[in-house]
Structure formats: structure tokens, C-alpha cells
């Protein structure tokens with residue numbers, strides 16, 4: 001059962017959020033009566049969902065309906081410090097605020113259109129009457145700019161669903177119109193201590209600009225969790241021993257295999273509903289295809305700072321440029337000086353990889369390919385990641401879930417460390433390893449010799 005203190009705290013937080021929302025004159029006009037704290041009015045005692053870098057939508061009772069008010073509107077979203085993006089979202093946010101209700105609730109949702117074009121609201125994966133399904137033209141008229149539509153249905157299921165428009169989908173998805181729709185079960189069969197909601201999306205924002213390009217079909221350059229990129233993603237803070245659920249939704253053009261370090265989890269549900277326990281699959285990476293949600297659960301039994309990220313490498317980079325000349329292994333000595341005579345300001349591109357390329361100056365409103373700033377300044381140096389990356393922080397002693405406990409203090413003798421001073425690289429006594437270029441072509445017949453010497457172990461031949 002949830003403690004009285006937790007009820008009070010979550011209620012207080014939500015009240016503050018709803019009070020802040022009500023400060024806007026438009027929202028004051030929009031709500032006839034004040035919206036109350038989010039929470040369960042039926043005494044079910046569920047754990048409210050935490051939407052990192054976001055919030056849940058307050059509701060009020062109206063004619064016996066749990067009533068929500070969504071406002072589709074342009075919003076400026078900071079993806080990470082130093083980069084603001086002109087998006088479309090709901091109630092000042094992208095993703096829109098998380099909507100939480102309980103199985104059996106009669107739900108009413110007002111959708112007000114403050115966008116410059118029509119929209120609609122589709123309740124993805126929800127079992128409802130046909131006329132409430134929100135596909136413009138098929139199930140309803142478009143919601144014209146300035147109009148408000150009323151949706152109403154009874155919640156007949158529990159799980160992780162989504163809401164998004166079904167009008168001009170290419171533009172409206174690409175601009176950030178989406179949100180989580182969570183239905184808690186009427187009868188809880190297990191306690192969840194920390195319940196996180198994450199919405200994945202991908203964008204193309206040309207470096208130096210601020211507005212996403214919705215016409216891009218494959219070559220996206222920003223990959224977000226709740227419309228933020230690392231180091232702008234809030235860490236997930238968890239107590240040792242907590243049962244953690246992560247609900248992940250995706251309406252982008254690509255699948256995203258989300259990997260959690262240090263733990264194995266179970267895949268427990270999709271947007272089609274809960275999996276029977278006998279079908280739970282242990283995994284460390286859960287693929288989230290477009291148009292689906294995935295729930296995973298685990299016991300946080302391994303303290304530390306654990307990486308959580310999409311496993312497609314370009315998806316953990318910020319504004320990754322493509323079609324770069326690949327210079328890895330190419331000897332560029334003297335090249336910069338020669339080229340500078342012809343092209344002042346020329347800089348050589350990563351002879352030894354690109355992990356340590358410095359900030360060479362960048363266009364306005366853009367982020368480093370992998371950031372080295374803010375949360376990316378890790379306890380052992382830069383965390384060379386961006387995009388769909390965040391940190392799961394598990395601690396034995398935690399004052400509050402709302403406080404970042406700082407970096408993990410590893411017990412003595414449990415950190416990988418060098419065994420001695422570095423040996424010069426590229427001067428191996430093994431002739432088959434002597435090379436000035438990683439792109440050296442092995443002569444015919446020599447391959448087996450190279451392979452055998454490589455297999456002889458790290459110490460042999462040195």
C-alpha cells in the first residue's frame with residue numbers, strides 16, 4: 001500500500017503543478033472549476049507514474065466523469081541546455097502531459113486546438129466506441145483551429161496506451177504532438193515502487209536552425225526521450241530494492257532497442273495489454289517498434305549509476321552528421337598545414353576515431369555530437385553520449401526521489417583501472433601488428449598468420 005506521506009507528497013506536487021497551470025489566463029478560462037491533484041479517487045492505491053522532464057495532467061470531476069483538458073499548441077522545448085526547438089505539443093509540453101485513469105473510470109477529455117492547422121486526438125490502443133477513435137474524416141470532423149472537441153469513454157482495460165493526432169500525421173508527429181495514456185488496474189496484483197513513463201521520438205533539425213523538418217524520412221539527427229536528449233534527460237532515481245516499471249512508447253519512424261545496464265528485466269506488457277506471467281521474457285534490451293508501447297519490470301538490486309540507452313549507436317548522438325570523410329587510421333600529419341594554405345581554418349577529422357574531437361565551434365542553437373557538458377561531465381571524464389541516453393541511479397540511502405544523489409561512490413576495489421603506465425601505441429614488436437594505417441591491406445596468404453598471432457593472447461609476442 002502507498003503510505004499516507006507518499007499520497008500527501010504526490011498530491012502536493014500535482015497540486016503545485018495544477019496551480020502553476022492555472023496561473024495562465026487562458027487555462028483559467030478553460031477550466032470552469034479548478035482541476036484537482038492527480039491520484040486515485042477509488043482508493044486503489046496505485047503508484048503515480050513519473051514522467052521524467054514532464055508531468056501528469058490534473059483532472060477534475062464533472063458530471064461524474066474524470067475530466068481532463070488537453071490544449072494542442074505550439075511550444076518551445078529545450079532539448080538540452082543550449083538548444084531550443086520550435087515544437088507542437090499539449091499544455092505547453094512535448095510530449096503532452098501523461099494522462100492517468102483507473103480501469104472502470106468514465107473519462108471525459110476536452111481537446112482544444114490552438115495550432116495553426118486542424119488536428120484530432122486518437123486514443124491509441126484504447127477499446128472505445130468507434131466515434132471516439134479520433135481519425136479525422138473517418139470517425140469525426142477535424143478539430144479546426146480555435147475549436148474544442150469532447151471525447152468520452154469508459155476505461156475497459158489497463159496498461160500503457162498513447163494519444164496522438166490523426167490529421168497531417170507526418171507533420172504533427174514530427175513536431176512532437178504525442179503523450180502517454182496510462183490506465184491503472186482496478187485490482188492491483190503487485191506493488192510497483194517507481195513507475196517511469198518514457199516517450200521516444202526522432203527529429204531532423206538542421207544544425208543552426210530551430211524548427212524540425214517533417215519531410216525527412218530516414219536520416220534523423222535528434223533522438224529523444226520525452227523530447228529531451230542527454231545531457232538534458234533527467235536521471236531515474238530509485239531506492240535499492242525498489243520494484244521498477246519502465247513504460248516506453250514510440251511513434252517515430254524507427255524502432256528503438258532500449259538497453260538497461262546492470263540488470264535483467266522482464267517484458268511484462270505491450271499496448272495490447274499485460275502478458276501472462278508465464279510469458280514474461282527476461283531481457284536486457286527491449287525493442288520498441290514504431291506504434292507500440294513496451295512495459296518492463298525489474299528489482300533494482302544492484303546499486304550504482306547505470307546507463308540506459310537506445311542501442312542504435314547514432315541514436316545516442318546529438319545532431320550526428322552523415323556523409324563525413326572517414327579518416328580513421330589515415331596518417332594526416334602535415335596535411336592541416338598544407339590545406340590551410342588553400343583553405344584557411346581547415347581542421348583534420350579524427351585520425352584515431354572521433355571520441356575525443358574537441359568542440360570546433362558550432363552553429364547557433366546546436367549541440368555537440370556527443371556532449372561533454374553538464375550531466376555529461378561524469379566522475380571519470382566526459383560521458384560521450386547524447387540523444388536517447390539517461391542514467392538510472394540506484395542508492396541504498398536516499399533522502400528523496402526528487403533529489404539527485406550525485407555520482408555513485410564505488411566501494412574500494414570495484415572500479416576497472418589501469419595495470420601500469422601506457423605502452424606506446426603502434427610500436428608493437430609483433431610485425432603483423434605494425435601499421436601506420438588501420439586500413440592496411442593484408443597481402444594474400446598472410447591473413448592466417450595475422451589471425452593466429454592475434455589469437456595467441458594479449459601478452460604473447462609483446
Ligand SMILES: [Cu+2]
Pocket residue numbers: 223255256257310311312315388
Ligand atoms: Cu533508437
